[in-house]
Amino acid sequence: MAKANGANAHKQLTRQQYLDLYYYMRLNRAVEDTMVKLFRQNKIVGGLYSSLGQEAVSVGTAYALEKKDWLAPMIRNIGALLVKGVPPRDVFMQHMAKYDSPTKGKDGTSHFGDLDNLHIVSPISMLGDLIPVMTGVAIAGRYLGQKIVAMTWIGDGGSSTGVFHEGLNFAAVQKAPFVLVLENNQWAYSTPVKLQVPLENLADRAKAYGIPSYSVDGNDVVAVYTTAAEAVERARNGQGPILLEVKTFRRMGHAQHDPAEYVPKQMRAYWEARDPIALYERFLTSEKLLDEKSKKEIEQKIETLLAKERDFAENSPLPPPEFAEHGVYCSGDDCHQIRPKWERPVSEVIPPKSGVAAVWTVAGFGSGKSAGGGSAPIHFGDTQKTGGNGKADAEVPESVAESIEAAEPKPQAVKSTKPKSSAKKPAKLAVASKSKTQARKAGR
């Protein structure tokens, strides 16, 4: 795995962005450290799932989103929630099953969301279900003209669920503005990745869906962020979904109860020496972006904040028992306040403008060009172009075409194979080889 190309990345981030990434990683770790203490004091009701050593993944990816974008975390993505604006007290109270928590004690951990303001969708314990849900969010956003991106995370383990494939495949045929972060922390509970997926790079899963993918060092927050930012930009520009594999390591067990003795010592030692926060501090110091004084200030700020947040959480009551009966159904006039926010003319989606010929236009069929022409045979999601005039379909966006052929015989190691147009961005990408597509294009 290549190391972060800090010098290159430096040109793209502002000083504030560098410091934000640092702050949120420190906050992420401090929030979880606080919860470990609460757990040991028996104040956490259920399980506690640590993201120790994976903070760069949650923070670096979520930081690439805009405020209007949507995300749905997994259980270890507390950092993503903090970046999106969730106050630490909500995380504490969720774990402590308090009445003031976002779910008012009905669920724990990161299982909460906020549709109205922060645009967060709650995860459930069944892995992969979020992938079609966030695809739906992405499609709805496009339908309403909002130019949003939807992002969610899946683990190395979760990438073997059926709904992972259903969801990502559907996102791909829909060219949904969707970024899927595959957080490869090497372990699904006690099962190593080799017994889950017979691939060197899980990013190669993307080849099955004809979408581009990246494989990036998940302990290098700058690399994670810059790659995620590019993925988000591509998705927002209508180039379809992207799979972003982030290689990291789960330093704790599956949850607090699990000592994870099944993890080889050597492996643990290797990753502990690559702590994402320590690595980043070294980088920031060498780039003169952080000194002892500002580091102390950040630590102080976090300490003060968390003391206050923890106090609030501890003082919140448990829910009244009879609250268990409330809220199964949405009833009454004010239970559903979500109205579509149109950012395109509504007239485009209502008759007569919405009308189309109900025929499939299979571009190039019969002319010998279909196989190699690089055109999508069926064009979804466009009410304007389906005219049955033989050239109705858009070409496959380059980002999609790049990985469609996937003809290279063996998986690519993490390397730079960026399109020329953005060649100076950091060299973290393992995009499927695009030589064949380029040849096709050249020959047209």
Added chain:
Amino acid sequence: MATAAKETDLRPAAATQVTFLEAIKQAMYEEMERDPAVVLIGEDIGVYGGAFKTSEGLLERFGWERVIDTPISESAIVGAACGMSYLGLRPIAEMQFIDFIVCAFNQITNFVAKGHYLWNAPAPIVIRGPAGGGVHGGPFHSANPEMYFVHTPGLKVIYPSTPYDAKGLLKAAVRDNNPVLFFEHKFLYRRIKEEIPAGDYTVPIGKAAVRREGTHLTIISYAAMMHTSLEAAADLAREGIEAEVIDLRTLLPLDEETILSSLKKTNKCLVVHEDTKTGGIAGEIAAILCERAFADLDGPLMRVTALDTPVPYSPPLEEYFLPNKEKVLHAARQLAKY
């Protein structure tokens, strides 16, 4: 440039006789006309118009973004519909046959159904599709899987028996703020015609209908078996037994009050459903009557249901498996003797 679709106004100009199928199509068409937040998602619903042509003509009128053909991925269909609803859309998801709804079981029962209770996230989606047997569809195209979902708090489950109700309840389902499963009995699709009014109307979810008044016993049914029950009631009347027939229409929430007030009058109850026996709604009704109206009962609650087997394919097997008028008559006569 939009290709001008030929204007096919599916809305009836005046009250007309329509089939169950046409009623479903009209409901979707009118809701899509009324609200651009309503979109359709499912397999082969666009160019093909749906396996039963319930969405025929809707793609031409509303376009690719509102009539979304999907891969064969029921979990993705339901999941995407749910995600769309979070931005204010009101998707209607079609299961090509309702048998396939169990492919999305987890997505429905764990994600969609629990959202409002857990994190205040209503998912106003409708999942609809053709259900039921009697058409020799075999074990995977004839199912009545409604009770899997009646056991799931957070869902509403509708199973209408007439075109009027189908249209009015489907419209109500689209406007409801909760996830609604809408079962359409495919045996009724083209076999039943009914006059329905031209204008917009809805039928309230959670309200049963008394289809026939009677004093000697109450027959509770829904969907295709409601018609079987009515036929049996007509025969019974010739024998001097006046059966009251209740059409549940909605299974969740169940209209307990209509059931109880009928029982107060007749004191005897027979439940007829096409679903298999064990775990069917009849058992739930029996429990409700025992809890709330034990003193009103003059006889045992009886039930006529399908056998506790998969739906078999061969006509003699399927006919043996399904309830029918003779079975209803037999049970009703026995019950009347108490």
